Amino acid sequence: MSLAALLVLADGRFPAGGHAHSGGAEAACKAGRIHDAATLEDFCRGRLHTAGLTAAGLAAAAALGLDPAGLDAAADARTPSPALRTAGRRLGRQLLRAARATWPSPELDALAAAFPRGAHQPVVLGLTARSAGLGPDGAAQVAAYESVGGPATATVRLLGLDPFEASGVLARLAPDLDAVAARAVAAALRARTDGTDALPAASSPLLEIAAEVHADWPVRLFAS
């Protein structure tokens, strides 16, 4: 695995559309559930062990070469909120555009042809990692990191939270991030023989419900 390729893919400046999404942080800030660094950390830990773990499992499985269509259906089944399904596919399409320009591969072209309206972002992420020469562990690490990096950046913008404190939150979550990525890879390896049911399906009902409410706001800073 190329560590440098991992850094390019995980960089928040990688132009794949993530900057316009808060990962539920905007709704949580408005509801008062995030109001400082400590509550941001609680939120991120919860998101990491639910949506983050699920995304990391899907990404790791895609990086291992499991059928993308089956994984996309598995992602749908793990995403009850229609607003989050739409956001996930939109982000998947945006990532695919960046990935095809950055690490061109026949697999990415085939994915674009099979999903003209976009596949779920974690599935695209896994195939992107594969095209970049990364393995399932790299794909899972990026998915896990994205699940908390997005909300942390968004909270800096939403609350004026001290950016050093936000980075401290992410640093303190590092052991959790590694553990979640390891669980995701182990599940993805099982899914090769046991099918996609072996992949994590942890959900956070509050994230799903808040995403539906957020999608109806007339005034908001973030797309999700």
Added chain:
Amino acid sequence: MHLDHGVTYPHRHTHGAAPVRADGTRRALRIGLGGPVGSGKTATVAALCRALRTELSMAVVTNDIYTREDAEFLLREAVLPPERITAVETGACPHTAIRDDISANLEAVEELEESVGPLDLILIESGGDNLTATFSRGLVDAQVFVIDVAGGDDIPRKGGPGVTTADLLVVNKTDLAPYVGSDLDRMARDAAEQRGELPVAFQSLRGADGVAPVAEWVRERIAAWIVR
């Protein structure tokens, strides 16, 4: 083995700046409009739509900062049918969406071309931003920077990427100049000094056909795009 690259890796279809669409047809000319909050970007877009919609097949993408107000203004004014106007959400960073990460805007322009058929021109309006905001060349073919006389007649002198490098600088609301003490001659001199040969248009949208100079500039761009 590089012989097969054209078939195996269709690079150009994934890049925003390529002049052809995935099916080989020529895509629409894309013009970006940027500038500070309240300088008259949306009003200029609306006036351009009214001036050009009978001769060109047009669509508009707005990048509202936190609402859908710009898109809704254009819809309310009925400058184009609703299916030709779409809004992109920018996550509190309008300059990111037009420069550093253009993926959402590229999605929007391609969806417009797919859904309403062949287009000649797509106007991409930035959210109101600061003087350093410019469009990526991967997103637009030409960019217009809109400032107004009420924002201070020293803005052309201050320069910045928008004022100095935009393909067209528009100085809007010239009718207000006497009321806010802005010196139009000074603005013209300063702009010429910052921009060299690049054009500047002074406009007031209060009068009849106030957008005519900018519309004419767009027509010239379209003519150049078609023969390119």
